Amino acid sequence: MKLVSYEENGKPRFGAIVGEHVLDLARASEAYAASDGSIARIPARVEEFFEDCEALSASARKVIVRFEAENTKAPAVSKPLTEVKLLPPIARPPKIVCVARNYAEHAKEAGLEISPIPIMFARFARTLVADGEPVRVPAVSHQLDWEGELAVIIGKDTRGKRISKAEAMDYVFGYSIFNDVTVRDYQFRITQYTAGKNFRTSGPFGPVIVTADEIADPHNLDIRTTLNGKVEQSANTSTMIYDIPTILENIAEFIDLEPGDVIPTGTPAGVGFKRKPPVFLKEGDTIAVEIPGIGVLSNPIHNEEQR
Known part of the structure; x- marks a missing residue:
């Protein structure tokens, strides 16, 4: 399934992309449940769907097939x-836990060591x-940089349990695309990443969530970032x-994974701040991240409005 959130009359709705249409899963499940008792009614918002996504996913598939x-x-x-x-596929994830420095060539271009354990930081919804x-x-600041990433979407609650690598994939609901846009001088002026990674409008996410059954191997996906059509990351x-x-496994050592959590898995080499001279995003640019099987996440760059 390819699941989305979309806007209708100023409010979010939950749907699935079917061909060239967006199917409203709440309305369709209500219509079809009258003649098929095996179809449960699906909530109108994605956050409510993730409260019971294991059970509701079967109904969503039946609705799409019908x-x-x-x-x-x-x-x-x-x-x-x-x-x-x-809209972002999940507007208010329970958590966004990002992974830093997860590609060796990116660590090398940044002049940083490879960590013996995953480096993680939080983003805000x-x-x-x-x-x-x-x-x-x-x-x-004008040091706005791109970081195209594969995002993992969690579908099961660990409920206080530490999980092993052998069972970790059972907790994956699906995948999406994330662009961990970063304000570099704010990121590096102290040792904490929080400010540089949490500026307003710095978290492009989407356009869809593709369920795990449709991705044969998440560890064999091409990822490409383009700036105004020019390939910057591949x-x-x-x-x-x-x-x-x-x-x-590392996240679940210290906090529960919850359905709807978003885990961006790190960016490959090709970011802008280590170019000679550095290249940063500016008004009029378009930055896009593509992962075959998921789609293209594309965003224009505007200057912040003065207030």
Whole structure:
């Protein structure tokens, strides 16, 4: 499944991309449940779906199959994708735990050592922006840099349990794309990453969540970042230092994984701040991250409005 959040009358709705349409899963499940008792009603918001995603995923699949079979593209339960404004797939994840320095060539270009354990830092949900929405150059700095990443979406609660690498993939619901846009001078002026990684509108995320059953091997995905169409980052997730089970095992050592958590897994080499001269994002640019099988996350760059 390819799952999305989208806006309708100023409010978020939860849907699935089916062909060239967005199927509203709440409305469709309500319509189909009347004649199929095996279909549970699906909530209208993605955050509520993730409260019981293990059980509701089966109903979502049944709804999609029936919609495809009827082939009516009924306006009561769907809209053309071209007419829909997408939102971040999860607007308010329980947690966003990012991994730093997870590709050896990126550590090398940054002049930093490879850590013996995954380096992690937190992002805040208020930084998230959707595909197509602007990322803004902050008024206090022009050192705005890109970091294209594969994001893991969690689907099960560890409930106080530490998990092993052998069982970690059982907790993965799906995958998305993240651009860990970073304000470099704020990142490096002290040893803590928090400020540089949490500026307003610095967290492009989406456009979809692809469920794990549709990704044959998350450790063999090409990832490419382009700036105004020019390739700046090009790598494969097979070259990550710490694979997904290792990352999840390390997170679960200190805090529970929860359904809807977002785990960006680190960026490969090719960021802008180590170019000679450095290259930073500026007004009028377009930055895009592509992972085949998931899609393209593209965002224009605007200057921050003065207030």
